[in-house]
Amino acid sequence: MLVLGTVALVVAVAAPAAAQEDVPLFRVNENTTVSDVGFRFSSTQTFSADELAAQIATEGPTFLDKVYRALPLLSTAPHPFAPLELQRDVVRLRQFYQQNGFLHPEISYAGTVLDTSANVIDVVFSIEEGPPLIIQDVTFLGPDSTSYAGRQFTGEIRESWNDFRDSRSFRLGERYTQVNRTRIESGVLEGLKNRGFAFARTGSTVDIDSVANTADLRYFIDAGPRARIDSIQVVGNESVSRSVVLRELPFQEGDWFSAEELAAGQRELFGLQLFRVALAQVPEGQPRDSTVTVRYQVREARLRYLTAEGGYSRALGLTGQGTWTHRNFLGGARELSLSFVANTGYGARVGTDRVAPERLFRATASVRQPYLFTTKLSAVASVFAEIESNPQLDPSDRFLDTNAGEIGLSTTAIYEIFPYRTASLSYELARSLQFRLNTVEAAASPDSTPAAPASASVRERDAFNKSILTASATLGRADDYVSPSRGVLVRPFVQAGLNVPLQSGTEYLKAGGRLTGYQPLTDRISVAGRLRGGRVWPYGRSRRVLEAPLGAGVSADAFSRYENRFDPVYYYAGGASDVRGWSERLAGPKTARRIIFERGTPSADTSYVYEAVGGRAKVSLSAEARMPFPGLGENWGTAAFLDAGQVWYGERPLTAEQARAAAPDQFALSNFRYGAGLGLRYRTPVGFLRLDLAYKLNPDFEDLRDPKAVYQYDRCRAAGSGECSMPEASFWRRLRLHLSIGQSF
Numbered sequence: 001m002l003v004l005g006t007v008a009l010v011v012a013v014a015a016p017a018a019a020q021e022d023v024p025l026f027r028v029n030e031n032t033t034v035s036d037v038g039f040r041f042s043s044t045q046t047f048s049a050d051e052l053a054a055q056i057a058t059e060g061p062t063f064l065d066k067v068y069r070a071l072p073l074l075s076t077a078p079h080p081f082a083p084l085e086l087q088r089d090v091v092r093l094r095q096f097y098q099q100n101g102f103l104h105p106e107i108s109y110a111g112t113v114l115d116t117s118a119n120v121i122d123v124v125f126s127i128e129e130g131p132p133l134i135i136q137d138v139t140f141l142g143p144d145s146t147s148y149a150g151r152q153f154t155g156e157i158r159e160s161w162n163d164f165r166d167s168r169s170f171r172l173g174e175r176y177t178q179v180n181r182t183r184i185e186s187g188v189l190e191g192l193k194n195r196g197f198a199f200a201r202t203g204s205t206v207d208i209d210s211v212a213n214t215a216d217l218r219y220f221i222d223a224g225p226r227a228r229i230d231s232i233q234v235v236g237n238e239s240v241s242r243s244v245v246l247r248e249l250p251f252q253e254g255d256w257f258s259a260e261e262l263a264a265g266q267r268e269l270f271g272l273q274l275f276r277v278a279l280a281q282v283p284e285g286q287p288r289d290s291t292v293t294v295r296y297q298v299r300e301a302r303l304r305y306l307t308a309e310g311g312y313s314r315a316l317g318l319t320g321q322g323t324w325t326h327r328n329f330l331g332g333a334r335e336l337s338l339s340f341v342a343n344t345g346y347g348a349r350v351g352t353d354r355v356a357p358e359r360l361f362r363a364t365a366s367v368r369q370p371y372l373f374t375t376k377l378s379a380v381a382s383v384f385a386e387i388e389s390n391p392q393l394d395p396s397d398r399f400l401d402t403n404a405g406e407i408g409l410s411t412t413a414i415y416e417i418f419p420y421r422t423a424s425l426s427y428e429l430a431r432s433l434q435f436r437l438n439t440v441e442a443a444a445s446p447d448s449t450p451a452a453p454a455s456a457s458v459r460e461r462d463a464f465n466k467s468i469l470t471a472s473a474t475l476g477r478a479d480d481y482v483s484p485s486r487g488v489l490v491r492p493f494v495q496a497g498l499n500v501p502l503q504s505g506t507e508y509l510k511a512g513g514r515l516t517g518y519q520p521l522t523d524r525i526s527v528a529g530r531l532r533g534g535r536v537w538p539y540g541r542s543r544r545v546l547e548a549p550l551g552a553g554v555s556a557d558a559f560s561r562y563e564n565r566f567d568p569v570y571y572y573a574g575g576a577s578d579v580r581g582w583s584e585r586l587a588g589p590k591t592a593r594r595i596i597f598e599r600g601t602p603s604a605d606t607s608y609v610y611e612a613v614g615g616r617a618k619v620s621l622s623a624e625a626r627m628p629f630p631g632l633g634e635n636w637g638t639a640a641f642l643d644a645g646q647v648w649y650g651e652r653p654l655t656a657e658q659a660r661a662a663a664p665d666q667f668a669l670s671n672f673r674y675g676a677g678l679g680l681r682y683r684t685p686v687g688f689l690r691l692d693l694a695y696k697l698n699p700d701f702e703d704l705r706d707p708k709a710v711y712q713y714d715r716c717r718a719a720g721s722g723e724c725s726m727p728e729a730s731f732w733r734r735l736r737l738h739l740s741i742g743q744s745f
Contacts, residue, residue, distance in 0.1 A: 011455025027116060029406035034060045034079040035120040042128040046100075048523060050502035055096045058082070058123055060599045062631040066075045081121050093125065101133040101175040101211055120500040125704045132175040136214040140165055142186075143201075143222035152223045157195065164191045176215040181206065187218060188652065192223055193259035198282060199224040200294040227257045233283075238297040242332050245296060246292035248272065248375050257292050265418075267328050268375050269298065272333045303327050306680035317348035317357055335368040342343035345389065345400070359400055362386035376416045384408045392567040392585075392611065394560075395595050397459075407468070420481035423473040430466040432505070433566055435459070436450055464505025468496040482742065483524050483688075484518045490517075497569075499540070512618075516745055524628045530745040532578075534618040535649075536569055569588050571618035573673065576738035577745065579620055579695035580643050582703070583736070585612035588647045588673060589664075590702055592711035608708035620645030622745060627682070637681035639744070641692070646672045675700050684741070692738040 038058040039049050090107050097105035111124030140149040153161050153729035165188075192200035200223050209217040232253060243634045249265035251258065262280045267646035277299035285400045286293060303326060310320040321341045329336035341364075347355030366382035389401040396403035408430025415423045437459055450550035471494050492513035497506040512534020517600065522525040536544055548554035571581045574587030581587070583697030590610045598664050622643045629636035637719045650665045664671050696703055702710055714723035 006218075008702070027080060027114065027436075028083060028121065029119070030080070030292045030656065032057060032114075032119050032121055034081050034123060035115075035457070036060045036122045038111075038122070038124045038560060040124055040126045042106075044129050045127075046102075046132075047126045047128060050524070052093065052096075052125070052127075055092050056125075057085050058089050059065045060123070081123075086123065090125070093127070097129065099179070100177045102131075103131050103208070104130040105131055106130065111640045115461075124484055131213050133208065133213050133215050135172055135174050135176050135217065135571060138219075139217070140219045140221055145218075147222060149221035151221075152221070157226070160195065164188075175216075176206070180598075181217065182431065184277040188221065189217060190259060192221070193257070194261075196226040196228070196256040196258065198227045199259040199288045225635070227254055227290050227292040229255055229257055231292055233293065233295040234298065235295060236277070236300070237725075238326055239303065240298075240300060240332070240333065244272075244331075245269065245298065247371055249296075249376065254421075257543055263296060265296065269296065272327075273335070274301060274327050274333055302325065302543060312347065316343040317345045319343045329367065333370050335370070337364075337366050337368070337673060339364045339366075339389060340455065346448050357389070359389035359402065360386060360389055361388070372413070378416075379411065379413045381409070381411045389538075391563050391609070392566070393434055397437050398435055403435045405435075406430050406466075417473075421474050424471070426470045426472075428466065429470045429502070432464055432466050432563075432565075433460045435560040436462075436564070442726075462564065464565060465502045466506060467498045467502055467504045468495060468506075469498055475561075478518065484516050485520055488518075489513070489516045497542075502521060505539060506569060507542040508566070508569060509537045509539065510536060510569065512571075514745075526626050528626065528745065530622040530625045531620075534571060535633040536564070536566075536571070536615070538616075567614065570614035570616060571647050572612050572614045573618060573620055573647050574612075576690070576692065576740040577742075578637055578643070579622075579645040579673055580641065580676050580677060580692055580738055581696040581734075581736050582673065585614070586610055586703075587645055587675070588615070589613040592702065592707040592714060594711055606707075608711050610702060610707045615647035616649035617667070618645065624744060629680070634670040635683040637683075639679040639692070641679060641694075641744070643675045644672045645696075672698075673700070679744075687742040688744075690738070690740050690742070690744060692744075693741075694736050694738060696736070699734060704731075704733045706730075 037053065037056075037058055039052055061079055086109060090109065092106045094105055097107070108126050108194070110126045110729065111125060113124070115120045126228040137216045137247050141147065142149050142152055149160055150161055150165070156556070182206060185202050189200055189202045192202075195419060199343060200221070202222070204219075205218045207218070208214075229251060230253060232246065232249070246252070248268040248271075250261045250268070251265070255261075262282075266278050266280040266460045267274055277297065279297040281295045281297060283293055283314045300661055304324070305327075306324050308320070308322040312318055318343065321339065322339055323339040326336040326337075330336065341360065342363045343358060344361040345361040363386070364384040366380055366682045368378065368380045370378045372379055385405075385407040387402045387405040389396075389405050393403045394589035396402065405546065408428060410426060410428040410430075412424055412426035417423060431743045444499065472492065474489065474491050474554070476487060476489035478484035478489055481489075493511070495510040497504050497508045500509060512532070516528070517530075533691045542562060542565075545554050545558055546566070548559075554649050572585035572588065574582035575584040577683070579587040590612050593609055595607045595609060601697040620643070624639050624641040627638045627640075628634075629638050646664075646667065648667055674695045676697055677692055679690060679692035682689045705727040713724055
């Protein structure tokens with residue numbers, strides 16, 4: 001039995017009946033629980049409460065636990081109190097401070113309060129850090145411990161060593177920590193091995209004056225001989241030839257040894273997706289001389305595999321995709337993929353401000369060549385066929401409302417400048433079809449829905465070629481290219497619709513880009529910003545049709561065909577990853593539209609939707625503050641954001657209705673749409689799950705009104721009636737909830 005009577009627990013008086021002063025620890029029992037854990041500092045505070053809490057075992061209820069406890073019918077698991085663990089926590093905190101440069105910290109739990117009536121305890125650690133341990137001297141010595149390390153090197157290697165040493169050494173007067181000492185030692189060893197010293201050895205000592213609180217550091221460097229690679233061993237390959245492995249390595253026999261290039265070769269092998277294991281090694285037992293043997297131990301993955309996945313989204317309904325892949329098609333690490341994507345639209349929840357569900361069925365066969373003259377250059381060639389129901393195009397009475405189809409081929413060359421920073425050049429040649437149904441409305445009433453007999457409807461089809469060349473790049477620098485928190489990334493692109501080798505139905509030049517920046521403010525709070533913009537310049541016949549003035553010999557039908565062709569080319573604003581507060585594409589000019597045909601049959605229940613008009617130019621800006629969620633783990637976070645965007649340079653209007661919905665002719669701050677709000681973040685294995693509640697700060701006329709009411713109002717005004725009632729605005733249409741997966745930007 002553990003005797004605790006000799007250990008006293010100092011308590012503060014919280015209430016006469018609940019807490020008592022100088023209650024000994026034997027007053028606690030096995031049912032005592034922890035109600036809170038905190039830290040109190042007598043003078044300075046170097047580490048945050050979260051950092052200190054990570055060092056101890058005693059835990060209190062989280063913020064979410066406290067919320068659950070306050071709600072009816074909910075309960076949380078108790079946090080039992082362990083007196084012995086509390087004393088161990090004091091030792092843990094003391095060791096943590098000593099490892100981080102504080103020799104004489106004074107740590108106790110003197111501020112702890114025991115509530116005997118509720119049998120709960122508030123644990124408070126009282127901390128006096130004391131003076132920090134200051135670095136007084138740093139010296140790099142050779143293996144004999146008497147001469148300077150730099151005397152082992154000559155010429156350029158010695159100059160390189162001096163620069164490297166100065167960039168990695170401690171600064172005199174800084175606080176000493178064991179972590180930094182080890183980091184410097186590892187950095188010195190890594191730097192030597194990257195310069196050819198495959199058998200380098202390092203060590204270090206520290207002399208501490210506990211009275212003066214100073215530290216003298218000594219690093220011992222034994223570089224050994226500089227070695228060239230005399231042999232490259234490949235072990236474990238079966239269907240993949242040795243030559244394929246060797247071509248992926250950034251070095252060859254006879255080159256100076258480099259640990260950095262050895263690791264780069266390992267990354268290249270993993271990038272082939274041919275191997276489950278790829279380990280770069282320097283075999284032990286080699287003589288310490290001017291040559292070195294390196295080895296790559298690999299284990300091949302299954303050559304053929306099949307993947308399938310499905311899901312649901314509000315906009316697309318039920319979705320699914322499947323891929324069959326051969327990892328080593330015809331040898332040479334070539335990859336063949338056959339894939340199919342189906343966005344069915346079934347079950348999609350279409351709000352009153354959205355267009356009809358987007359449907360897409362696409363089949364693709366592609367071949368990836370991972371090596372073109374160099375490991376940095378790869379290429380992908382694909383053939384594809386697809387049909388879709390594009391809500392930006394005119395409605396159709398075909399199967400599943402499909403109003404567009406395409407068949408073609410595409411090629412892409414990708415050059416890796418640095419890891420995660422690439423330049424690419426792609427070309428697509430395709431034959432496109434767009435279908436629509438021109439319906440003659442039989443009723444004069446603006447809200448009528450005719451039965452649409454066959455004699456009143458005309459099927460139309462527009463077939464044209466697409467020849468598109470695109471150049472793009474990802475540039476910049478960040479601390480983490482998958483989930484960055486510091487850095488700047490730039491993604492420019494240029495795209496052209498060409499008339500070679502075939503006459504293109506969309507002749508244009510399009511340029512734009514995205515600039516994204518990330519900056520931490522504290523250990524757990526950061527800000528991010530994004531600037532996005534671009535412009536489209538039609539040319540040739542496309543320009544003549546789209547920009548022809550009224551009565552210039554261009555028919556309304558020709559204009560409508562070209563407008564539909566350019567719908568995928570123009571810019572739009574709005575959506576979960578753009579200007580939040582608006583649905584996809586609807587933060588800007590839009591028009592109310594009536595859809596008479598649904599799912600291939602005439603519909604008596606006509607639906608009304610908004611269609612985005614778009615523009616030839618766009619600018620959007622976003623700023624977001626990212627913060628932790630109080631009381632929850634590292635995977636949870638919150639965000640506050642402000643988004644803004646504008647599109648302009650729309651097409652010439654043909655009617656008064658189109659004139660009101662057209663994009664403005666020029667850039668102006670007054671034409672921006674602004675959205676602000678708060679968000680919740682949760683990190684999952686596939687990215688952040690984001691839930692954002694956004695508020696439209698300056699909605700336009702349509703944003704606050706039902707599309708059916710706006711459609712009827714526009715028809716009434718176009719008819720010249722003097723009794724057109726203004727549709728009522730709804731406050732709730734200012735709010736929008738966005739649910740998505742991935743980084744916001």
